[in-house]
Amino acid sequence: MxxxxxxxxxxxxxxxxxxxxxxxxxxxxxxxxxxxxxxAGLRMATVPAALAALSTNVFGQGARLPSAIIGVLNFALRLxxxxxxxxxxxVAADGLxxxxxxxxxxxxxGHENTHVEYFRNLLGSxxxxxxxxxxxxxxxxxxxxxxxxxxxxxxxxxxxxxxEDTGVRAFKGQxxxxxxxxxxxxxxxxxxxxxxxxxxxxxxxRGNFMDMEPNQGWITNATTDIPGTxxxxxxxxxxxxxxxxxxxxxxxxxxxxxxxxxxxxSMAAVLAIVTPFIAA
Amino acid sequence: xxxxxxxxxxxxxxxNIEAQDRRAFLRRAGLAGAAIALAGCGASGKEIMAPExxxxxxxxxxxxxxxxxxxxxxxVLNYAYAxxxxxxxxxxxxxxxxxxxxxFSTSEQRVLTDIRDHEVVHKDFFAAALGAAKIPNLTPxxxxxxxxxxxxxxxxxxxxxxxxVSAYNGAARYLASEAYLGxxxxxxxxxxxxxxxxxxxLNNRSGDFAPNAFDLGNTPQTVLTAAAPFITESxxxxxx
Numbered sequence: 001m002x003x004x005x006x007x008x009x010x011x012x013x014x015x016x017x018x019x020x021x022x023x024x025x026x027x028x029x030x031x032x033x034x035x036x037x038x039x040a041g042l043r044m045a046t047v048p049a050a051l052a053a054l055s056t057n058v059f060g061q062g063a064r065l066p067s068a069i070i071g072v073l074n075f076a077l078r079l080x081x082x083x084x085x086x087x088x089x090x091v092a093a094d095g096l097x098x099x100x101x102x103x104x105x106x107x108x109x110g111h112e113n114t115h116v117e118y119f120r121n122l123l124g125s126x127x128x129x130x131x132x133x134x135x136x137x138x139x140x141x142x143x144x145x146x147x148x149x150x151x152x153x154x155x156x157x158x159x160x161x162x163x164e165d166t167g168v169r170a171f172k173g174q175x176x177x178x179x180x181x182x183x184x185x186x187x188x189x190x191x192x193x194x195x196x197x198x199x200x201x202x203x204x205x206r207g208n209f210m211d212m213e214p215n216q217g218w219i220t221n222a223t224t225d226i227p228g229t230x231x232x233x234x235x236x237x238x239x240x241x242x243x244x245x246x247x248x249x250x251x252x253x254x255x256x257x258x259x260x261x262x263x264x265x266s267m268a269a270v271l272a273i274v275t276p277f278i279a280a
Numbered sequence: 281x282x283x284x285x286x287x288x289x290x291x292x293x294x295x296n297i298e299a300q301d302r303r304a305f306l307r308r309a310g311l312a313g314a315a316i317a318l319a320g321c322g323a324s325g326k327e328i329m330a331p332e333x334x335x336x337x338x339x340x341x342x343x344x345x346x347x348x349x350x351x352x353x354x355x356v357l358n359y360a361y362a363x364x365x366x367x368x369x370x371x372x373x374x375x376x377x378x379x380x381x382x383x384f385s386t387s388e389q390r391v392l393t394d395i396r397d398h399e400v401v402h403k404d405f406f407a408a409a410l411g412a413a414k415i416p417n418l419t420p421x422x423x424x425x426x427x428x429x430x431x432x433x434x435x436x437x438x439x440x441x442x443x444x445v446s447a448y449n450g451a452a453r454y455l456a457s458e459a460y461l462g463x464x465x466x467x468x469x470x471x472x473x474x475x476x477x478x479x480x481x482l483n484n485r486s487g488d489f490a491p492n493a494f495d496l497g498n499t500p501q502t503v504l505t506a507a508a509p510f511i512t513e514s515x516x517x518x519x520x
Contacts, residue, residue, distance in 0.1 A: 100485055107487035114493035172465045175452070179461055182453040189449045189468065190494040196472035197490035204480060216394065217477040218470060241463055242409050250404035256397035260405075261466040262473075 065126060069181060072174045074128045075267055076188065077119040079170055081130045082277060083163050084112035089135070090160075093150040101205065108160075108198050115191055122184070132279040135159065137228070140279030145228050157206045158226045164199035165219065166232050166265070166273055171195060173264035196262070218259040231273050236263045338415050344513045346415050350454045350500065350520035357460060358415045359500055360467070361406035362515055363447055366507060367440050368403040369420040371396035374437075379428040388481055395437070395474050402467055409463075419512035434482050441475035442496075443506055444468075449497035454520060 065073070087109035090096055097105050120127045137159075138144025149155045171192035178185040200217030207216065221237040224230060237258045239246050246257045265273075338355050339347040346362075348355040374380065375396045381389060407414055426432040448468035455461045476489040498506075500517040508514070 103487050104485060104489075107490060111490060111493040118494075168469050172462075172469065175461055175465045176458040179455075179458060186449060186453055186497045187494065189452055189465070190497055192465070193445050193449060193468055193472035193495040194490050194493060196469035197476035197495075200473035200476035201480060201489040204477060217391070217473045217480075218394070218398070241405060241466070242459060244405065244408050246401065246405055246408075249408040250401050252397045252401045252404070256394065257401050259394065260398040260401040260470055261463075262469040263466060264462065 065123070066181070069178060069184065070123065070126050072177050072267075073119055073123050073184075074126070075174065075270075076171065076191070077116065077123065077127060078131070079167055079270070079274070080112055080115040080119055082133060082274060083167065084109070084116045085130070085133055086135060086159070086163060087112055089150055090156055096150055096153055096156060098153065104201060104205065108201075111194055111198070115194075118187070118191070133277055134279040135277060137276040139276050144276060157202060158229075161199065161202045161206060162224075162226060162229045162232050162273075164195055164202055166270060167195040168192065168199055168262055169232075169236075169265035170267075170270040172262065173266055173270070175264075216259070219262065220255055221258050231269065234269070235265075238263050338413070340416060344416075344419075346513055346515045348415075348500075348515065348517045350451075350517055353455055353457050353460050354410065354413045355517075356451055356454050357406060357410055358413070359451060359515075359517065360448065360464065361403070361410060361414060362418060362511070363444055363503070363507065364399060364402040364406055365418045366420060366510055367444060368396070368399040369418075370422065370425075370436065370440060370510075371399050373420075373422060374427055374433050377427040383428070383430040383433070391477055391481065392433075392437075395477075398470055398474070416513075421510055421512050424509065434478060437478045438475065438482060439506075441471055441478055443498075443503055444471040445475055446496040446498035447500070447503040449495055450499055450503065451520075452497075 087105060091102070091105055091109050132140075134140050134142055134144065135149045136142050136144035136147040138147070146155050146159050149159050171188055175185065175189065175192075178188055204217050219233060219236050222230075222233040222235065224233045238261065239254055239257050241261060246261075247254050250257065252260075338349065338358050341347070348358055348362075350356055350359075371392065375389075375393055380392075384392060425436050445468060448464050448471065452461055452464055452468075455464065472495065479488045479491075482488065500520050504515050504517065
């Protein structure tokens, strides 16, 4: 259960995405070696390796990433490690996920494992190792507030929602740092919107597809029904965008205005949220 | 307190961007002026309607066709504004259709009404942020959509939401302003949440809500080609 098979990984990636990345003009502009590196990645049948090779190639030979973005990419990798192991363990836990919902979680599991592989390949030797996690949020004690996370489906869903909504806000917060590196920015945004799809699905699943706010697919105000997750939603009730108080320029109510914009979280805020889940 | 400092930062950033865009606009205005003068020379008595440049440099031709210049952030925002206009008009029409409450369950009506509200917010926000630089109101062309059909409405919604996600993901690379990139990032994930919910309604409890580990990032050309059947005005992009 440690990682998806190569076939599994391959099936997670739309051929159109591959074609698009393969034709990126700035990768090609770096020279003929680009296609060689990509082909080598494809021969190894690891598509994330090929994608990462394309991205690293943008920075020149030797896959040396600018130090400014190594920290951001390791931050992204840390979140993907957290999510992938969470779903690997959840899917493997006997009797946790009802049969009717398994496809949803094997789908998310596959994506998170692909994301881990992508960021690890992108970082190469700069990739930090996977931490040891404590999904009870007990900081290693195993007896935190979510101690029954792999035996109680309701707890598992609640933690999944918190992780996905945190992931969306975390990736968004790093976009400005990645801005000069266009291909990495686009890849990160392509991961970011997939995390948002996951978040909406898990939220709707928790609401049993009914109108049990805040369990819509979107975040209303800064509201959460999950104890201990206030920090995940802090500031999401913002209604000022680009200096415009959106309440003054639309007939739509403030509640829906807050749903219409997902707010970023700083790296420090995200790390504070994640810390209780890390044992070592 | 922190809110104040944040909005101050944004104001400063915007001022810089506006200055850059103004310089770019003045350069283009000079060129446009020359083109209009030439056109005037060629005229044989008939009055020639010159293309009208918005404050952004987006060119709106007499036939209503629009040319967006992706060398300016403002026109990347106009591109988003065009797509949000399309989405908002679609959901407003769908929700106000007489069949709406009979073809959708109560919870589905709530989802679609929420999405309508979000898209109207996005449209109104871009209109306000762009001000005089915004492109005109577009004329939707929804003749191929059967608003009395659940399947037609949901399939069109899926198309528009996936298209919106791919459009923002693909256009982010053209934005010079961190503030604009930031706001695009705040919106794209909401479009992705919509896409997930619509796909979930269409194919409940499947893996359809997120068909790939990486979402597409489409070029503006690809997106506008896909959107063209639904918009009366032709929209094209240069410098992308």
